[in-house]
Amino acid sequence: MFLKGCPLQCPWCHNPEFINPAPEIAFYHSRCVGCGECGEVCRDQAISYATPLRIIRNRCTVCGLCVEACPARALEFVGQEMSVEEVLEIIMRDQHFYEVSGGGVTLSGGEPTVQMEFISALLKELKARGVHTAIQTSGYFVWEEFASGPLPLLDLIFMDIKIADPREHRLVTGVENTVIRENLERLIREFPDKEVVVRIPIVPGYTAFAENLYALSSWLEDIGARQVVLLPFHPFGISKAENIGRQVDERLPRKSLCQGSF
Ligand code: SF4
Ligand code: SF4
Structure with missing residues (x-):
């Protein structure tokens, strides 16, 4: 749990999606079918198709309307009370x-x-x-x-x-x-x-x-x-951080290091 x-x-x-104590919205780029429903329902102009991160976080109020509207489950809540x-x-x-x-x-x-x-x-x-x-x-x-x-x-x-x-x-x-x-x-x-x-x-x-x-x-x-x-x-953690719009430390390697490496 x-x-x-x-x-x-x-x-x-x-x-990284569990650092913030509040519920957040994650965006999974690979699931998106580009239907545009999320942009239609968002009242806060927080959806942008120009960015691969999709959500403009400082505008998003985490209302969840886009999550409900998305037919591909490309937007999902992380966390619930x-x-x-x-x-x-x-x-x-x-x-x-x-x-x-x-x-x-x-x-x-x-x-x-x-x-x-x-x-x-x-x-x-x-x-x-x-x-x-x-x-x-x-x-x-x-x-x-x-x-x-x-x-x-x-x-x-x-x-x-x-x-x-x-x-x-x-x-x-x-x-x-x-x-x-x-x-x-x-x-x-x-x-x-x-x-x-x-x-x-x-x-x-x-x-x-x-x-x-x-x-x-x-x-x-x-x-x-x-x-x-x-x-x-x-x-x-790197891709999970990107899904919630969290900044990723560029110094982290993008490859796994298996146990045999040590
Ligand atoms: S959660 Fe609400 S405010 Fe945030 S992007 Fe979705 S519809 Fe817009
Ligand atoms: S509603 Fe979902 S599938 Fe449609 S554009 Fe938005 S994120 Fe992509």
């Missing part, structure tokens, strides 16, 4: 698959802990139904809120660690890493029985420096991290 909203702004984000009950109803349709496979639900995003109250309520319902629960988080949250809310209801925690140097971390992601480091240290020290997997995205030009990786690995060893995974960079 992907939740919208993230306090970090990593240029390589593989889910839902209650815990509505989400639960969808999740539990796959209950038999969870039982047979031993799988379950992973909260991802965006940054799921931005909606701490919501995920706590959802996790409570999932645990009451015996569903395995996991979270993918940047670790950028208020410890007390996390520890008293979702933490006891989580079976597995994936936490991403990116850049060792606090100033560089702020420069690249928009926030310092002090809180993230403290949260991971507390998680490992105070909850040794929790399964915690630390993940390091290997991004050329940002994290894939020997100096950064040595610093991170030596710190992770010091704090007793037991499982660390290197995430190879892939460029899926």
